[in-house]
Amino acid sequence: MATEPGILHWREPAGDVGQLTDVADRVLRSVGAVIDGKPEAIRTALAVLLTEGHLLIEDVPGVGKTMLAKALARSIDARVRRIQFTPDLLPGDVTGVSVYNQGTRDFEFRPGPVFANIVVGDEINRAEPKAQSALLECMEEHQVTVDGITYRLESPFMVIATQNPVEMEGTRPLPEAQRDRFTARISMGYPSPAAEFAMLENHGTADPLDDVVPVTSASEIVQMISLVRTVHVSDEVRQYIVELVGATRRHPEVALGASPRAALHLIRTARAAAALDRRNFVLPDDVQALLVPVIAHRLLLQPEVALSGEPVIDITARLLTDIIARTPIPRPGSAPRPQQRRGR
Template sequence: MDNAATPSLAEVANVATSVGQSIARVLEGKPRQIHTAVVVLFAEGHLLIEDVPGVGKTALAKALARSIDGEAKRIQFTPDLLPSDVTGVSVFNQTTREFEFKPGGIFANIVVGDEINRASPKTQSALLEAMAEDQVSVDGHTYPLPQPFMVIATQNPIEMEGTYPLPEAQRDRFMARIQMGYPARSSEVAMLTSQAAGDQMASISPVTDVDFIARAVTTVRQVYVAPIINDYIVTLVEATRNSPDLRLGASPRASLHLMRAARVEAALAGRDYVIPEDVAQLATTVLSHRVLLTVDAQVARRTSEQVVAAVVTQVPRPNRG
């Protein structure tokens, strides 16, 4: 295939499958989480992975970065991390008598923000411009970020000691949120067996490169979204705003993210058009981290995933006929 050519839908789907299989070598029994990560990558989004320590959050992020042969950087978020550690800083060069920009950890194709909710809100906010506009501004100058650019942030539940909840504006920048969950018994046994042979992460070889990913994004953008599908997406998002169990519904950015993710879902299925099932399948993953439960829903121990899933069930799907 010509390196400059736009790949076909079949080529995009094949590479996406290979990336998923590569990640699965180090992450046993998590096909849904792996699929979501791949969808977010091709949809030009960012991924939030939330769960307790030790269930494979960082392993998923690192395996994805290795699989696409992109520059990957890891930022360990701690209470003393400064915004300039993330974005970069201008340093005065004594030799040239000029200020030089020293890029921070955000300058990479895949940025692994480990335990993002352990940093202060001020440092968390340093990611906002980068995630929304693929650039950072330092001392009045704007610096573009490498393409493709994806933030994979991991966080422990806010009940864990020493954490700060992510503000709503920050959470809204993430296209999707997944929870790893504890592995099945058979998967955990398989993990012990594979780790006995050495570090499995070192065995991952790239199955594609960032140039292909950037061109694949162009292919995905050409997937057709019919007006009736856009109307369905907006209807779903509006339903979260009217739900009696939610005091804050999903934002207009959520509609855009859901549409972009649905296009990737269609492309990975080999279709050049989106169907309602593409939207419904991703709606809970894309919307649930953006909403806030009412006090009554919290008292009833309902989760945002349960509420959004109920909304998706209640909203009629458009007739494809």
């Protein structure tokens, strides 16, 4: 089917988007049975999984950060490992180490917990920077290099890390390079009174994670990831993403704007959001809805803005909301045409 070129232009998908959403609905229901009243947080987490990205969950203690990570991991029949980040954690505790085997008189590699499909990193900002940096290669290149030998990680691979706000005792801010590896950051927030009442009634006598069973498999997730990559993004929407990301670099209150990696993560999660809505094309609405979770944690504010007393997470959300309001929504045919090179 063909329509006029523009934002709403679409093409036949390479796979069955309906099948993807059926699996996604099962995962959403499974996690939603554990996390009451947080459908948007669960949906964003699933969108990140379908891009084979990584998720950072930041909030105060006790609001369900680790519970969300564990519920999503248990809903998938895949290899899941958990890392408790503490000040004495070493890089080898994450990636693995080479150990001398006296029987073979040679060194053999013992994989660390990062060799899994889903890695749950609890309180990542309590570890020393050298332990945090052990995840950099894993998250970007899906591989681990130890003693000069590179080991590939299985697909799908996702890091779900939790952290407490930097104002909490014993925490330290993540380096910019580490934050930029995370596809999105979400906050749980306190539940509504109705959701909290339901939590006390349903979960007051038992651990809700005990009832979580896998509703999909790692191989099925890999198929869904491939299908998400076929979702169409028009030139106009691509240009819209470029303008939004570029605006963060020019904003007077921002010292360091979003990176080109941020733009790639934004377009990938927008594809996943469109697929979850049973669409095989991306709308500007998809981009707008994901701009804050995908971009906010990457921004480095001007010192005077960061020290204003307002929480940084609120400042960045306000700045991005303002950028959305000031950036015109693209019209069909508004994207610039690539320049053709002239022959000699």
